[in-house]
Amino acid sequence: MKVCTAQMASAWEDPGANLAKxxxxxxxxxxxxxxxxxxxxxxxxxxxxxxxxxxxxxxxPTVSALRDLARDHSISIxxxxxxxxxxxxxxxxxxxDAGGSVVASFSKIHPFSPGGEDLHYDPGDxxxxxxxxxxxxxxxxxxxxxxxxxxxxxERQGVHCVLVPSAWPCSRTRSWxxxxxxxALDNQFYVIGCNPTGTTPVDRxxxxxxxxxxxxxxxxxGGEAEELVMTDVDPARxxxxxxxxxxxxxxxxxxxxxxxxxxxx
Numbered sequence: 001m002k003v004c005t006a007q008m009a010s011a012w013e014d015p016g017a018n019l020a021k022x023x024x025x026x027x028x029x030x031x032x033x034x035x036x037x038x039x040x041x042x043x044x045x046x047x048x049x050x051x052x053x054x055x056x057x058x059x060x061p062t063v064s065a066l067r068d069l070a071r072d073h074s075i076s077i078x079x080x081x082x083x084x085x086x087x088x089x090x091x092x093x094x095x096x097d098a099g100g101s102v103v104a105s106f107s108k109i110h111p112f113s114p115g116g117e118d119l120h121y122d123p124g125d126x127x128x129x130x131x132x133x134x135x136x137x138x139x140x141x142x143x144x145x146x147x148x149x150x151x152x153x154x155e156r157q158g159v160h161c162v163l164v165p166s167a168w169p170c171s172r173t174r175s176w177x178x179x180x181x182x183x184a185l186d187n188q189f190y191v192i193g194c195n196p197t198g199t200t201p202v203d204r205x206x207x208x209x210x211x212x213x214x215x216x217x218x219x220x221x222g223g224e225a226e227e228l229v230m231t232d233v234d235p236a237r238x239x240x241x242x243x244x245x246x247x248x249x250x251x252x253x254x255x256x257x258x259x260x261x262x263x264x265x
Contacts, residue, residue, distance in 0.1 A: 045082070063102065167195070191211070194209050
């Protein structure tokens with residue numbers, strides 16, 4: 001199937017304008033043959049590590065609007081928003097099928113502590129897996145990309161592709177590229193990162209939405225401007241790669257746990 005990453009510049013804290021743009025992008029993605037479109041992290045407002053001004057319930061205006069978009073364009077959607085939660089909000093991405101039903105919800109497990117997000121957001125505590133057109137997807141959000149064990153869990157869940165809506169700044173573009181390729185190579189599946197472009201009060205973003213295949217080769221890459229980046233995802237390639245190079249079979253988790261135990265003070 002074709003997956004589209006919507007590399008867009010968000011109007012700062014203007015949900016109406018951003019959802020209107022999302023509607024146009026969803027229509028264009030469908031016309032290009034995409035079965036799923038993924039938007040950047042908190043694209044409806046622009047990512048902020050501390051603001052909860054637009055926090056809403058899971059049946060609030062953002063998710064409702066995305067459900068309508070999915071139905072209107074007969075396309076699956078992954079979109080990220082600020083979810084109300086006690087005591088602090090969650091940075092959450094939802095997956096919506098082409099019929100407009102929410103099929104998965106994932107909250108960022110690792111809030112970005114260097115930017116203070118961990119002081120203003122609660123961490124998520126579960127993974128999320130869903131399927132579209134025979135492809136099994138997982139979700140991670142931005143800083144989660146740096147934590148290899150999370151992606152290992154998705155590999156054990158039989159995922160073919162992990163989608164990573166992000167707000168990764170220009171200053172760390174090289175890390176972004178390396179981490180997407182590494183997570184794909186480590187786990188022998190596709191990793192697709194969706195990143196914004198433009199400047200907000202928080203940082204400057206240079207796009208470079210990126211996809212890597214099950215051998216860690218970059219197969220699609222956006223530039224620095226707004227654009228739709230298309231990626232073909234083939235579950236058969238995942239299975240063929242794992243059959244040819246049986247990394248999972250050759251792992252030694254018993255020894256790894258022993259070594260970690262010995263390393264603890």
